[in-house]
Amino acid sequence: MSHRYRTIWLSDVHLGTSGCQAAFLLDFLRHHESETLYLVGDIIDGWQLKKSWGWKQSHNDVVQKVLRKARKGTQVIYVPGNHDEAARQYCGLDFGGIAIRQEAEHLTADGKRLLVIHGDEFDGVIQHVKWLAYVGDSLYTVILHLNRYYNWLRQKLGRPYWSLSQYLKHKVKNAVNFISDFEQILADEARRRGFDGVICGHIHKAEVKDIDGILYGNCGDWVESLSALVEHTDGRLEVVYWTRQASSASETAIIAAQPVREGTLEEAETCAS
Structure with missing residues (x-):
């Protein structure tokens, strides 16, 4: 089933890492249209690409689909984040029909001005203790590696996708406090x-409140x-989840097309925030 919205916001895709669920995103993009599409940072993970090259065909397909x-x-507006901060030097320019901006202002259908x-920029760890952000990134990588194996087993048992890393993030007190403060x-x-x-994006916790x-x-x-975050034609905002909108057959087919590869933990590189 196809869905059409006034606006779609996407963030923290982290193309270039094995943790990126590019095949799921591609499926989402095929079935969701909008007048305006915002890419709200960390679309490409420059941090991990500097360590090792993890670019797959599905990542290329996502870029081609957006183009x-x-x-x-x-109308596609790209607001770079910390993992793709190299793109910030091009803010104010347009490439391939994509406007790159440091930030943007959006006017909803019901007249609300949104930043x-x-x-x-408001994460103290990123701004002042960047080495700690890299340490957290490495620990997060290990959890996501475990998550891949866990969901591979869930798929074999006919269970839907479930995020171990997200569950832990929402249960650890310090993480909950950080999210609330942010x-x-x-x-x-x-x-x-x-x-x-x-x-915004950055903290990997979808929310409208x-x-x-x-x-x-x-x-x-x-x-x-x-x-993703979407705006309906009446200006109402809503969080939508691929795992809830995709049919069970579609979900199973995409997961099955991504077999878990044997390898070391270092192969499963992605991001913490």
């Missing part, structure tokens, strides 16, 4: 600058939650 949407009239920003800081920044709300009168939206990611 095709731009050619067919979808669109990746969010790493959301509050972004909402405060939107209020300070006169916006009605903020759309009100924070003290400010609309907060997070796109989620395509490593753990396989989620």
Whole structure:
């Protein structure tokens, strides 16, 4: 079934890593259309590509699909994040119909002004203790490697996709506190600058909620939650999940097409935030 929205926001795809669920995202892009498509940072993972090359055909297919949407009239706006920060030097330019911007302003159908920003600028670890962010990235890699094997077994048992890493993130107290603080800081920044709300990525936790009168939206990611943020024609925002919209047959076919490869933990490189 195809879905059409006024706007779609995607973030934290992390193309170039084995943790990226590119085949699922490609399926999502094939069945979801919009007038405007925002790419809200960490679309390509430059951190991991510097360590080893993990670019698959499915990653190429995602890039081609986005470019095709731009050619067919979808307005595509790319706001780089910390993992693809190299693209920030091109902010203000357009390539292949894709506008690269440091941040963006979005006006919803019901008149709300939303700040669109990746969010790493408000992460103290990224800004001041970057070495710790790299350590966390490595630990996260190990968890995601385990998650691949776990979901391979779940598929064999006829169970749907489930994220071990996301479950742990939402159960560990420090992680929960960090997420809560991040959301509050972004909402405060939107209020300070006169916006009605903020759309961001970075923390891999899809959400739409009100924070003290400010609309907060997070796109989620395509490593753990396989989620996107969408705007309906009436201006209403909603988080949608590929795992809930895909048919069981489609999900099984895509998972089966991605067999778990034997190898060391170092082969499963991806990102923490």
